[in-house]
Amino acid sequence: MPISRAVLATLVLTACEGSISAPVVETAMPGPTDPGPGPGAGGPAPLRYSCDPAQVPLDLPLRRLSKLQYVNTLQAAALRLAPAAGAAALAAAAPKLALYPDDEEVAPNSFGAHGFTRADQRLSQQQADAAYAVATTLADALAATAEARRAIFGACAADATPANDVACAKAWLTREGSRLLRAPLDDAQASLISSAADAARGDGDERVVFGDVLATLFLQPAFGFALERRGDGPSDPAAQLDAYALASRLAYHLTDAPPDDTLWAAASSGTLTTDVEYRRQVARLLDDPRSLPVRDAFFDQWLWLSRGAVDLTQQLGVPAYRALSAEGPHPTHDTRAAILEDALGAARRAFDTGAGPEALLRDTTVYTSDPEVQALYGSAPLPPPGQRAGLLTRLAFTANGRFETNPIIKGVRVRSAVLCDVMGAPPPGAANAMVSGDAVLSSREKTEALTEVAGTPCVACHQALINPLGFLTEGFDPLGRWRTVETVYDAQGNALKQFPVRTAAAPRLPHTPPQAADAHELTDRIAASGKFEACVAAQLFRFTAQKPQEEPTVDGCRLSELERLARSGASFRDLFQASVTSAAFRRRVTAP
Template sequence: MTLPRSVGILLLCAGVVACEGSAQHTHHPGGNEPDPPPPATSDSVRPAPAKFSCDASAVPSDLPFPRLSRTQVMNSLRFSIARALPNEADAVWENLAPLLARYPTDQRTPAPGDLKGGFSRLDQSIQQTQIDVMYDLGNAVAQELTSTDARRNALLGSCASDSQTANDRACLETFIRGWGSRVLRYPLPTAEVTAFADIAGATPVNRAAVADVITTVLNSPWFLYRVEHGTAAGQPVSPLSAFELAAKLSYQLWQAPPDDALWAAATDGSLLTETGFSAQLDRMMKSPQLRGSLDEFVSEWLRLEELPSLEALRNDPVYRSFVGAQMPLDATRTAMFEDVQLSAWNTVVSGGTVSDFLHDKRSYTADPFLAGIYGVPVWSGSGPAPVMPSQNRGGLLTRAALLATGTPSTRPIHRGYLVRNALLCQQVGAPPPNASTRPPAPTERMTTRQVVSQLTSGGSCGGCHNNTINPPGFVLEGFDALGRERDVERLFNPQGHETATPSVDTSADVLLYDSEQRVISSASELSRMIDDSQLFESCVAQHYFRFAHARVESTSRDGCLLSEMETVARSGAPMADLLKTVVQHPTFKQRSFQ
């Protein structure tokens, strides 16, 4: 069950299971690096024990037949068009827009025991709609690529338009061998080139016949899936071929087929050497193409899309009074997402750590409304980003994307659950059947905290809300439903008239894990507790494992990689090393058939 941010959940806690670990912090130089975390105090939380351990005899499982995600399919289609008609690729893509919109969106699937979250990559289902739309897309691309003799000639070369017919078959086969191999991501053997060419029949360079060939290639399982046979037939675990490894590496880091340099490394075999693989990995990690994959990971991990429109209630009198003179647009909503994504990106490219990402207080926005929320000038996109001046801004926890609700009311329950589940990897049990689905909202005289406490402090809800969900949410009540800092909560009547301005109470007794419990009253203190515990670092590793592998981990079979990722995340190593750990691990270069 996926619950939108607008829904206030009264959650019954069936038990909390924490990600656990220990840590150091090392600050790494960089042009736009995050500020170092605040110093530890004598009241610092003890690092939690490591959650994952390695059983060297365990064999990790693999997805049986990895399907490309929607994003990866779209990138692959663009690649196929650009390989065929590089000078007209943008125009062709624009013509395909209506069909592209019909391709089903991958459904985000939470891990077992989680009420929310999950990654779209985990959706490995196949719908009839996908098959139908993919056929239509393949056909549409084929029709575009062969719509004129000039385009057909650009695909096949001069042999398609000369007076000779004896060379037509060879002309088509050359195109299939070159374009088809890159699109299907492996060198097509002669038998397969022949099979594709046979589709054109007796008219190999006829535009309609060539279109049939292209349609067939784009609907091949090799296009829609990552097909991995390995190089040791019949063995339970087999090394990947150079081209299988190139495709796996490229889709992991760039969500797209291998580029020319990676393809060349696969072709000459250097990708299978330690030196050659490292060279390609370093090149790919420095490429701007990495950002698309990182953006998707961060957005889905932190559930940014749960933030509703900031304009939907623009005519509601309470919302208008709450917002003030300037109404935010949905461009600000997008800017809120980009602010979080750019924080992660700049952490990676500057050599910052996972801890640096948590504590980063720089604002990465050119949106005036969002910059106003942070109290900083807009950022030009180059040079050091401005630092948020407030000491109460605790880095990631107080970015507007994680605080805003699209309503005049904050959501302490949502905020608390996000901290527990997304940032700490602690599971919270499902709500009881009679739980209210109506978001707790302040009244003319009662604050949001008072209403939430009244609704959740007793009965079957109390144990979980009082000890687990509500406390971190209450600590964040110093920020309103747009992410603006506040000392008082403005209460309104239904007509939007202000009725009271009580002080905001941000103090709470936060139990992080075991006996590590502190009474705190600021977001910066909460960030420090989370970081000291190392639960955040372990949790990032766990979430990135799921994103990278398009499946939920097995703590027994995947323990070795998870343990290594956890160690890297906690060690003070660059956050980029966490991404690299996945592809450098021996299991990345092999295929398990067990």
């Protein structure tokens, strides 16, 4: 098979990691984030979002915990109940937990886009089955011995006297139930759960009945769901979250875990509902190391980092790729993790130093000590002067581990993830497009021949919206190395031809000069367009509200607040803080 044909087909894909691999083309769906008017220069770009106080955004109905939050909640409960033996009990339940379905990214309604796993609110039989199996297994392990029951419930749970078991369980629930269920436990709830200890239900074996008490507790609605009261509108007093609900919402959002002792104390005392104390707790949690994985998940899923980072050794069996990478550096299986570390390191650095979106966009420092990644950059901690432009030229964006670059995929990623523009689906049969002839072409030439032919349905989106964003980073090869020349190989790995790399293109970013020369100017244009900050606002909103996609009009107040902050140079820390200190975060409004 001539490799040039295979390459052409590869170029056709826009989101081949998704279910559809076809060119993105313009459709009748303009989308709320249409790139806007044609290229131009001058004047500050207008804000994308505006606030209409009359609009009433609705919260999601009855949110469930994410899988990670559920796991962390189980862990916190087990270790609270049995500080010494909890880990062994969790290990016993681990095989059952493996059956709990993973959360999946829920993409916005834009072709080829990706979203956040937090937005996955699906309920399934498998979740319920796994939760049941986990609850009973963990409970059995925790209540397996008289010593363990005594430590958790008191002596009454290990005295071989069935008659006092229900009272024993209820007394324990009165002490501990509220904390484990993250809200005050009323007498009816405590009675219901403790009735699991009724010997009449089991065989009187205290191991069984107290196991059932724990299992029943782990299966309570309040354990796996966010039970928050609702109001009809922002001004409805019922809409304001009470201290316990607010503590849970904040803790799960910033740490993926239930409230810790300090936050629980603030909730119990009622001080959490004061603005001063609430902000103090927000600041504390943002500094807490437990919030780091949450922030990492935000940046990772927003920028498609894990999705985009590939094992650069995977295609070494392909002669063309082997030839391309022969001169080194020679990536290992660990290189992918280091590429991720580098990209996330930039985000962490921005957060920790009080930097904002533009600093992340322009930061060229290498944030990994991996020698292969440093070598791919040319030098570290700073790459050779003039080569890298920042985020879009990190290996996580440029290295694709194939035998040639893919400007279409790069373009779609920048358009969708970095600029938050909406794209429609390709027309029927678009994936069948091919280029005839055996001429040896550069990656750019192949992309142009395939998608920029006048009169084809591909040209509208590819020429204007997608390809230029990919062409502008063609100064980096499939290993992410800086280059000025592209070598094309045949299927046997023989060099066929060399091309000087052409990066100049028109990125179609409103309110900026139409042409850009390379990745540096692309970064300048993006920074000047205001679209990156607007995208940060949209992504942070999606992450916080757990919605796959914002509704610009209805959600305009939260979005515009974040966008204005981002445009004013606020730091990522400020943005995260603003996302949870907004009035909307602290209330719950739903339809009746």
